[in-house]
Amino acid sequence: MLSLPNMLTLSRIVTVPLLVALLWWPGWQAGYLAAFAVYALMGITDYFDGYLARAQGTVSKLGIFLDPIADKIMVAAVLLVLAAQGVLTGPYVGDLHVIAGLVILLREIAVSGLREFLGGIQVSVPVSKLAKWKTTFQIICLGALILGKGTPWWTVTLAGQTVNLPHTVGLTTLWAAAVLTVITGWDYLRVGLKHMD
Numbered sequence: 702m703l704s705l706p707n708m709l710t711l712s713r714i715v716t717v718p719l720l721v722a723l724l725w726w727p728g729w730q731a732g733y734l735a736a737f738a739v740y741a742l743m744g745i746t747d748y749f750d751g752y753l754a755r756a757q758g759t760v761s762k763l764g765i766f767l768d769p770i771a772d773k774i775m776v777a778a779v780l781l782v783l784a785a786q787g788v789l790t791g792p793y794v795g796d797l798h799v800i801a802g803l804v805i806l807l808r809e810i811a812v813s814g815l816r817e818f819l820g821g822i823q824v825s826v827p828v829s830k831l832a833k834w835k836t837t838f839q840i841i842c843l844g845a846l847i848l849g850k851g852t853p854w855w856t857v858t859l860a861g862q863t864v865n866l867p868h869t870v871g872l873t874t875l876w877a878a879a880v881l882t883v884i885t886g887w888d889y890l891r892v893g894l895k896h897m898d
Contacts, residue, residue, distance in 0.1 A: 704761060706750040706757070707754075712746055713743045713771040714771045720739050721782050723739065727787060727850055730852075733850040734851035737848045737851055740844055740847055780805065781806075789875070793862075798876075802879075804882055805878060805879055808886040815889055815893045819892075819896060822896060829885060842870075849871055852865070
């Protein structure tokens with residue numbers, strides 16, 4: 702039987718199509734505000750599924766398996782839709798912000814493969830503090846990018862350019878997450894290489 706933490710994790714996975722549907726039309730401000738609310742709710746369930754599992758002593762193999770998958774599905778889906786709808790563009794570098802999103806996606810795939818390999822030889826790789834910062838920046842950047850499309854009136858002037866404040870925060874933290882992604886990905890790879898012949 703599914704525990705409450707596992708049901709919360711599964712709810713994040715089944716909510717991804719709704720989130721994608723709300724993000725599909727970049728000109729639909731109400732849709733993006735609703736998407737931000739859904740995204741925030743998904744983030745809250747992400748916190749509580751782990752908290753409840755530890756507090757109730759119901760940490761399960763299913764939960765350990767599903768939790769990172771739910772996170773990766775959500776991040777990948779949001780990044781891909783935002784890139785497809787032209788949201789990952791901004792001042793100074795245009796659509797080169799897509800590269801930061803691509804770096805994040807490639808690292809997630811590589812680290813997942815590495816974890817699978819290491820799991821097969823009974824080697825665990827603990828999540829570092831830097832990786833937790835990377836995740837924090839990812840959560841902030843995606844939320845800010847979504848919110849920015851829902852609040853086009855929230856603009857400021859920076860260095861002579863009029864920019865949407867949440868969108869600019871989103872792009873800045875996207876690059877911060879991408880940099881930390883490369884650093885932590887390299888750390889995981891170094892650990893993995895020690896166990897490869």
